Amino acid sequence: MRVAIAGAGAVGRSVARELIGNGHRVLLIDKDPAALKPERVPDAEWLLADSCELSSLEEARLEACDVVIAATGDDKVNLVTSLLAKTEFAVPRTVARVNHPNNEWLFSEAWGVDVNVSTPRIMSALVEEAVTIGDIVRLFTFRQGNANLVEMTLPEDSPYVGKPVGLIPWPENTSLVTILRDGQVYTPAGEQPIESGDELLFVSSPEGESELQDLLSPSTGE
Numbered sequence: 001m002r003v004a005i006a007g008a009g010a011v012g013r014s015v016a017r018e019l020i021g022n023g024h025r026v027l028l029i030d031k032d033p034a035a036l037k038p039e040r041v042p043d044a045e046w047l048l049a050d051s052c053e054l055s056s057l058e059e060a061r062l063e064a065c066d067v068v069i070a071a072t073g074d075d076k077v078n079l080v081t082s083l084l085a086k087t088e089f090a091v092p093r094t095v096a097r098v099n100h101p102n103n104e105w106l107f108s109e110a111w112g113v114d115v116n117v118s119t120p121r122i123m124s125a126l127v128e129e130a131v132t133i134g135d136i137v138r139l140f141t142f143r144q145g146n147a148n149l150v151e152m153t154l155p156e157d158s159p160y161v162g163k164p165v166g167l168i169p170w171p172e173n174t175s176l177v178t179i180l181r182d183g184q185v186y187t188p189a190g191e192q193p194i195e196s197g198d199e200l201l202f203v204s205s206p207e208g209e210s211e212l213q214d215l216l217s218p219s220t221g222e
Helices: 010-021 054-059 075-087 101-106 119-131 206-216
Strands: 002-006 025-030 045-048 067-070 093-098 115-118 137-142 147-153 174-181 184-186 199-204
Touching: 002 010, 002 075, 010 025, 054 075, 067 075, 075 093, 075 101, 093 101, 101 115, 115 137, 147 206, 174 206, 199 206
Parallel strands: 002 025, 002 067, 025 045, 067 093, 093 115
Antiparallel strands: 137 147, 147 199, 174 184, 174 199
């Protein structure tokens, strides 16, 4: 997979290293000469260019990218980069960094953003996930599919403690992705029971979240 990252600062370089480590080809783009430090990520391609300029993105051959990540510290730049990537180069997937929470509403399909990443929101969700039992916690939103990645730690009084996964009437448009138990990751299987304290990860429609809540932990909604 070829990935272009606009913004070669600490965030962009960290993402690049991770992607390269997973076998992907990465191009780092930045208009600031001081940000170009090829020795920091030697296996990446580097380009001194403004990702808000159409000519720069043509030079970067964005049409050959599978993903574009707008990871600069400027929300305006991230929005324009995502919009150009999507509308001018038909990049299949765009991911944009949200620096200021008040701007999060702008990072939508209208601006060519498939996935927005807001650090404050992620940190808040992780705190909730760590301390909350019996409540649905939204971890991530998938823009294109109208679906969310949500988590619940199963409480002791759930009516489905000890029940096999295949016999639980999951809400429509909801899928149990994995079960985290005692530091282990389990793939859900029909005969496998869920237990008190299990961390359950789901992909669910927004409507399915409240149904999941009522199904697995009805006492929290009282």
